[in-house]
Amino acid sequence: MSALPRAGELGLIGCPVCGQVCDAAGADGGALACPRCGSTLHRRKPAVYARCWALLIAAFLMYIPANVLPIMRTASLGDIDDNTILSGVVELWVKGSPGLAVIVFCASIMVPMLKFLALGTLLITCRRGSRWARRQRAQLYRLVELIGYWSMLDVFVVALLTALVRFGLFSLVEPLPGVVFFGLTVVLTMFASMCFDPRLIWDGKEDSDD
Numbered sequence: 001m002s003a004l005p006r007a008g009e010l011g012l013i014g015c016p017v018c019g020q021v022c023d024a025a026g027a028d029g030g031a032l033a034c035p036r037c038g039s040t041l042h043r044r045k046p047a048v049y050a051r052c053w054a055l056l057i058a059a060f061l062m063y064i065p066a067n068v069l070p071i072m073r074t075a076s077l078g079d080i081d082d083n084t085i086l087s088g089v090v091e092l093w094v095k096g097s098p099g100l101a102v103i104v105f106c107a108s109i110m111v112p113m114l115k116f117l118a119l120g121t122l123l124i125t126c127r128r129g130s131r132w133a134r135r136q137r138a139q140l141y142r143l144v145e146l147i148g149y150w151s152m153l154d155v156f157v158v159a160l161l162t163a164l165v166r167f168g169l170f171s172l173v174e175p176l177p178g179v180v181f182f183g184l185t186v187v188l189t190m191f192a193s194m195c196f197d198p199r200l201i202w203d204g205k206e207d208s209d210d
């Protein structure tokens with residue numbers, strides 16, 4: 001592989017906010033500010049592992065009550081049901097809206113699980129200085145960031161469910177405490193992915209060969 005010079009070797013730092021390429025001379029001594037937008041420059045974000053792991057573990061802990069506690073109460077034809085995420089998915093499927101069941105399943109179960117796995121993998125491999133599949137891991141990180149915005153899909157799902165009340169599939173949909181924990185999971189995983197520094201993927205044990 002061609003060995004392109006790296007920003008660190010050339011004494012350069014990219015501004016994380018405006019993208020300005022700045023001279024890193026003197027950065028290690030004290031805080032260096034971007035000459036264009038004034039934001040603080042770091043060669044790598046400080047304490048990435050400690051912060052990311054803390055947020056990720058907190059998110060995972062919130063994800064347990066999010067799944068165990070009921071998230072919504074539905075009533076149709078006199079039956080009142082308290083549903084957890086999973087039983088809600090089953091109920092939607094059985095009640096004849098499989099499309100919605102799939103959306104809720106993806107947004108509430110698949111996406112959070114994949115985010116935990118992806119961020120965990122990134123943190124472990126970067127910590128080890130692994131050179132495995134760097135390009136793919138960088139893409140994975142961008143995907144996790146992109147999905148962060150789409151986690152708000154759940155808000156959309158709740159809106160959709162309320163709309164179903166009007167169409168008569170349910171006569172009542174009420175949120176229950178599980179929703180709060182689910183919201184915390186989404187927010188904490190978003191913070192965890194924001195805290196991660198993707199430049200770490202390209203660090204680590206430097207080129208022996210290939």
Ligand SMILES: [Zn+2]
Binds near residue numbers: 016018020036
């Ligand atoms: Zn800047």
